[in-house]
Amino acid sequence: MLKYLLKRAALTVPTFIALMFVTFVAIRLVPGDPVEVRVGERGISPERLAQFRHELGLDQPVWKQFLDYMWQLLHGDFGTSLATNQKVLTEFATLFPATLELGVAAMLFAVLLGIPAGAIAGVKRGSWYDQFLMGFSVTGYSMPIFWWGLLLIMFVGERWGLTPVSGRIDLIQYYFEPVTGFMTIDAWLSGQPGALKDALRHLILPAIVLGTIPLAVIARMTRSAMLEVLSEDYVRTARAKGLSAWRVVGLHALRNALIPVVTVIGLQVGTLMAGAVLTETIFSWPGVGKWLIESISRRDYPALQGGVMLVSTLVILVNLGVDVLYGVINPRIRHG
Amino acid sequence: MAEIAVRLPESGVPPSPAGAFWAAFRENRGAVIGLAVVVFIALLAIFAEWIAPYAPNEQFRDAVKVVPVWAEGGSWRFILGTDSLGRDMLSRLIFGARISLFIGLSVMSVSFVIGVLLGLASASLGNAVDVVITRLMDLIMAVPSLVLAILVVAVLGPSLTNTIVAVTIVYLPRYVRLVRASALAELGKDYVVAAKVAGVRGWRLMFATVLPNCLAPLIVQAALGVSDAILEAAALGFLGLGAQPPIAEWGTMLADAREFIRSNPWLVTLPGLAILITVVSINLAGDGLRDALDPKMRRS
Numbered sequence: 001m002l003k004y005l006l007k008r009a010a011l012t013v014p015t016f017i018a019l020m021f022v023t024f025v026a027i028r029l030v031p032g033d034p035v036e037v038r039v040g041e042r043g044i045s046p047e048r049l050a051q052f053r054h055e056l057g058l059d060q061p062v063w064k065q066f067l068d069y070m071w072q073l074l075h076g077d078f079g080t081s082l083a084t085n086q087k088v089l090t091e092f093a094t095l096f097p098a099t100l101e102l103g104v105a106a107m108l109f110a111v112l113l114g115i116p117a118g119a120i121a122g123v124k125r126g127s128w129y130d131q132f133l134m135g136f137s138v139t140g141y142s143m144p145i146f147w148w149g150l151l152l153i154m155f156v157g158e159r160w161g162l163t164p165v166s167g168r169i170d171l172i173q174y175y176f177e178p179v180t181g182f183m184t185i186d187a188w189l190s191g192q193p194g195a196l197k198d199a200l201r202h203l204i205l206p207a208i209v210l211g212t213i214p215l216a217v218i219a220r221m222t223r224s225a226m227l228e229v230l231s232e233d234y235v236r237t238a239r240a241k242g243l244s245a246w247r248v249v250g251l252h253a254l255r256n257a258l259i260p261v262v263t264v265i266g267l268q269v270g271t272l273m274a275g276a277v278l279t280e281t282i283f284s285w286p287g288v289g290k291w292l293i294e295s296i297s298r299r300d301y302p303a304l305q306g307g308v309m310l311v312s313t314l315v316i317l318v319n320l321g322v323d324v325l326y327g328v329i330n331p332r333i334r335h336g
Numbered sequence: 337m338a339e340i341a342v343r344l345p346e347s348g349v350p351p352s353p354a355g356a357f358w359a360a361f362r363e364n365r366g367a368v369i370g371l372a373v374v375v376f377i378a379l380l381a382i383f384a385e386w387i388a389p390y391a392p393n394e395q396f397r398d399a400v401k402v403v404p405v406w407a408e409g410g411s412w413r414f415i416l417g418t419d420s421l422g423r424d425m426l427s428r429l430i431f432g433a434r435i436s437l438f439i440g441l442s443v444m445s446v447s448f449v450i451g452v453l454l455g456l457a458s459a460s461l462g463n464a465v466d467v468v469i470t471r472l473m474d475l476i477m478a479v480p481s482l483v484l485a486i487l488v489v490a491v492l493g494p495s496l497t498n499t500i501v502a503v504t505i506v507y508l509p510r511y512v513r514l515v516r517a518s519a520l521a522e523l524g525k526d527y528v529v530a531a532k533v534a535g536v537r538g539w540r541l542m543f544a545t546v547l548p549n550c551l552a553p554l555i556v557q558a559a560l561g562v563s564d565a566i567l568e569a570a571a572l573g574f575l576g577l578g579a580q581p582p583i584a585e586w587g588t589m590l591a592d593a594r595e596f597i598r599s600n601p602w603l604v605t606l607p608g609l610a611i612l613i614t615v616v617s618i619n620l621a622g623d624g625l626r627d628a629l630d631p632k633m634r635r636s
Contacts, residue, residue: 018475029491138366138623142615144567146574147590147608154601274482278571292483293575296490308487312479319478 027305078306083298088306097181099287103272106211114218122226140216149209149282166284169199206283210275214268221264225257266322270315360628367624373617381434388427392584396422401600428584435585436566443503443565451511456542459519473509481506489577496579503568518550556626563618586611
């Protein structure tokens, strides 16, 4: 097991080096001189300019710059934002809980709804419910989620006035120091009456929007896994033993059907990050995705570079975790 | 287990491959509807100049933000209403179909060709080439799709061409991996060994012998890839990083309409509906294609 784990982890090292290289090259291809961006319109004397270049290490040979960049990254230095002059890692760490909270809520929505819906469709194959769900699923994973978000804002938020349409909480009414960075937990901890409810009301629409594609994928995957499992011998045996339909489906079939579903859930992390960029932009959700988009419009390339690096690192690590987990669940993989 | 239906025609002559394919495709009602809609949208896109009532960027100063004909205050002059600059929505949506299909097809064909070349090179040359290509594709897959596309656009600058470049880079790994995996599987089979014994070597072996047998999953991937590319490009357009105004691209139109979400909800509803209908139809047709081309990949 340890050998498998180490082997799998070692495989990500070249990916990381390549990732560093790509972000390093990308930032240098960006039109505009980083020094001039920092100096601004007025311009400064050539001596000061040379000094700036020296401070930023831009007078060094390119290979040396790359090694320095790698060295910095390995020490957790992901650069400094031009806009706020803060460390990119610090900014990322402040914003990330918001994205994580949104992502967790979206995944809960997708899993809690998707698995039962898909399992029932698998059991009742060919029924009107099954056909409806499959139609729903195709629509779900074809959904332009930025439009879906606008529709929900238009109807649920504006017309019916059921939920707020931007931010994480009503900042005028509630204020408390962040403890965990999760607004719902912090609101609950603050003990202010109504704060938790308000945080949840802010969370629900973005979570539905972000969870829609995973929901469609999970429901579909659960359905086909269920179909496959239901024709297995052990399910027939369980039926023959005279077990109730509930026990057969719930205990024998669903548990085995969930193995591929778990992998699919893990692989949705990348989709979630991509979706978070759109969802956070639409709902003014102060997370990592919105920050990435804003750093483009501010031409804050160090923030963009560091942000992409951090987001990708996270996705690589989660995928590694999923692979390892899959090896634990399914011994055939790790010995293969 | 899927039951295997063998239906021989009355004449007793087995159907041609195309006939067999169509018979299998026709069984899937969703796929046929999807295909019909795709064909309809494609015709709209091709003959946009003749079908659209107005030019996409023609402004009617006397008719700004007109509602569609079925809403109160709408008129037959602008069936789907006009946008904030008085441009006819129906015409813009029809021309938008051209842009979206163009993006989808360009991304698909470019990544198809490059994917086949890299995938076959990876499978046949092995060693260092294989490692480099596989690692590179792993890297691209590690960066969330939209984030990578944003990075590419940030470097190249936002435009229609760069949208195509960015989305192609994002979806390339799927083709490369698919080609590589199927080619590796085929390379071990007897007919390939026989071809090698007969003296077939190098590119000829890969293109003439191996590739035709990898095509079925690749065609399915290509069909579904068109819809993914359309969605991704629309998302970039929505973020202001895709096709730039005044181009009538659906995502860009949605971004323009955002501020009128209260005053004229139709401006938001219609472009999104156009994206959704197009993507759903392509996906339905693609699913049917998969079921018909490769019974092993059937999802139920």
